[in-house]
Amino acid sequence: MNQALLSDEHNDTLCELFNIGMGRAANSLSEMVHEEVILSVPQLNTVKASPTSLALSLGQSRYLHAIEQCFSGDLSGQAYLVFDDFSGVDLVRQLLGESAMCQDLGELEQETLTEVANIILNACFCCIAEVLECDIESDVPLLLKGTPNELFHLQFSNAGLAPYLLTVSMTFQLPSKSIKGQVSILMATESLQKLIKELERFSLIYT
């Protein structure tokens, strides 16, 4: 099914766009923490969103922090930056330079995490918008937290019927901790078709 949705070429192009977006995000983060942020190569996967695929995409985590950002325009859907288990907590503590004794995030820390996710997601979408020369708008980010089940229900009910799920997994490492994050984008069929069209249009320029 995966192949049917996005060709290898589409995949490659999207991956590179996310790579560039993450590179910018990492640059912004490294300026904030005055430390180098090490990035992995993003892994992209597109599947039809179903309860199973959503659950799978969220992995085996017990507890998640996810930052939701709705986007609209030429491309529309919901983007989520999901942090495994306590990766989000670790990330915030690292950024704020606090020791992580408690596993719960306070309000201030939740805002911090929201901002970090916002930086990453914005960088990715700006890159897509810039390179593909399309118009995308995003809303203010929202922090969600809970078990994968709770989050999944939220995501699924927000996405409408038969949406596609595009997941980009990546890890970024701060000096001492490896933080795993995943960008998941839920898109309606027509939105995905629009994306494919944009990708093909872009590819044509270079072939």
Added chain:
Amino acid sequence: MLDKEQTLSDIVLNNAQCGLLIIDSDYLVVDSNSWFLNAAGLSPDGCLGEKIFTLFAFEQPKTLKRVIDQACQYGMASVLSSSLHPRLFPLKNRHHQPIEQLCFVTSIKYSGRRFCLIQVQDVTDPTAREKKLRHITTQLDKCSLALKYSPSSVAIFNSDGLIEFINPKFSEMTGLSESKILNMNYFSLTCISSYQLETEVWALLRDGQEWVGECLKRNINGQEYWTQDHIYPIQSHDGTISHYVAVQNDITQLRNITHEISFKSTHDSLTGLINRQEFERVVTATVAQAELATSNYLVCFLNIDKFKLINDTCGHAGGDELLYQFATICQSHFDKSHVIARLGGDEFATLITSDDSESAIRRMEALIDTIASFRFRWGESVFSLGVSIGLTIIDETIKNTDDVIKQAESACDIAKDFGGNRLHIYQADDKDLIQRQGDTYWAAKVNQALEADSFVLFAQPIIPLQQQDKISFEVLVRLKDQSGQVIAPGLFLPAAERFNLSHKIDKWVIDHTLDWLANHEHELSEIDHLAINLSGLSLNNHVLLAHIIQAIEARKIEPSKISFEITETAAIANLEQAQQFIDVLRCYGCKFSLDDFGSGLSSFAYLKNLKVDILKIDGMFVKDILNDVIDEAMVRSINDIGHVCGMKTIAEFVENAQVKQRLTEIGVDFGQGYGLGKPMPIDDILLSKLDVA
């Protein structure tokens, strides 16, 4: 520029309780609301058309630039948190306090252009609250971690004693799960040695005081353990007490170690009995309560009669074994309510509690019988034992522990004086006995006797067992006290030795013996020689050596008529000087004999180095020669060795004709002992020699 006409939305914006700022893609301020202007301290016209980066100095202008770009170029919304961007804009509230801000950056479209709308929220209060909460939470987390990993078990119980909180260690120590422990009564939980004083503990706690103590407990598996418990009340600020904290530390191991250390410091390692220090402590405690008690307390001082002999014969290992066996006999003789101690060496002591002293005395006498019937075996040898016991009763006249033990000890000395293997009871009103107590008494007596010339000479015959030899005599010293009673040297010689008086006695004996020889010059044809005992101290005394030669010269006495007896131990103590002493007198013509030969283990080794003329075989080998083959073999080998070294041999302790007969067969040259002739006043020897002859 936006339309400046006052619209409803303008009014709304200017009354909004957050800051609003509109910036275009060139970073110019397009509009702002009153809240923002007030907080930033700007006039309504002061910022319009100004570049945001010239209006304010930002710590990280790049971030703001990025979010403005993203909003104006791509329509991206952003959040700028207060924690990552503290006080992004230099805003102040009405009280001129800096404002913590949370900024939402969104993109708005107007007239086909994108603008950036920044909403600034005052989060000063939530931030402060959050920080405080975080601080408290962090502290709490630390406390809970401290409790969780604490090596001490901690429980909190309420005023009914019911447990409301425990830490994991508490569970671990009791072996019970938390759910089982909660709501149990703290005092009923697993305590064996029980807080017998539970009510007392409660009284203290309710009074706001703490309680510390050690308790023996048992966990769910029946394993016992000791804890040190510290229970204290928690007082609320109004002074009332609602809960109590109990901290327990497992001190089982510590207790075991402490117990072991205290056992070692209070017990004798050889016999396992308590040592002198501990015995004194026990006696002190007893003395202190003696007047309160209705029972009688008796302290006995026990001394093994022939210990030195056995120790010398069997070596230290044998001696130790004897002490151990002796201790075992004593322990089985008394039940646990009596205290038995080893004071040191072969000295033991008991503290006996008894309803009447008569039965206690009988018990001690029974011990003497038990010891007397006991045989100590070491290798091939069998020894019979005796014990001398001094007994004293603790009464109100006792002032201190030292007195009690000294009394018992002196009573024991008297028991020994009377031949040992007996009990002597200390009597406070017996003047003689009181006086006999110390060495100082005897030292004084010796000094008096030296001044008053009240020593007397005795002599015991040394009988030739083989026909060709002549009779000799060993000169012995006795003390005649004011009442005319003759006192054996066993009583005063040890004291004389301790007070460095023995060489004076030796000198006295030498002078008087030589006088006697000079006076009886013509009656000595049948006598080979007179043997004079020399103490160890005299052997180092050059003055005495010179005196001896002078005295012999002055009296014109034949030197060979004199022999000196020295003990092996005295000679060995300072071998070089002793040898010099011996050599000088032997060259001069006097003889030397080695007394008590065989009593020391090293006898044979020293025999090669000590040049003497006569070996006196220790009496302990001779005594049982008829019954004990080992003794006989010893006598034989000593005799053989003596002869090989060119010495004559004398057997001591010849108690009867049979012994004499055996010794003659063995080839021993001389015999000495009650069976051959008792000590007699020296003048009598001129008569007695006729009898023997």
Added chain:
Amino acid sequence: MSSIKHFLIVDDSRLTRMIIAKIVSEHYQQWQISHAHDAQSAVEMVKSQSFDFISLDHNMPDVTGLTILPDIQHHQPNAHIGVFTANIQRVMRQRVASHGVSFYPKPINEAMVLRFIGEAN
């Protein structure tokens, strides 16, 4: 720039390789262009062939570009090398500079590629 040059593009992204190849071939029709889709094949190619220009990606699935850069420099001492990467952090730029190589932040555009080629003169 009359002679025929050999251009090697090292990048795991097909898109990037295509973009660079298109720009180069549009301006220098005669030039020979080679592609390496990962670090290992790039190392093998620089051992056996000679290149005048090498564009090197940093973030690749097997080994990073900077790891193989010294190897490439060793085998191609005369090649003009540029690192083209999405990792635009300052430390990254410094690291690239320390190898004596120019840095080009992704996304790649025509001006960037032409500037890179121009630097060789």
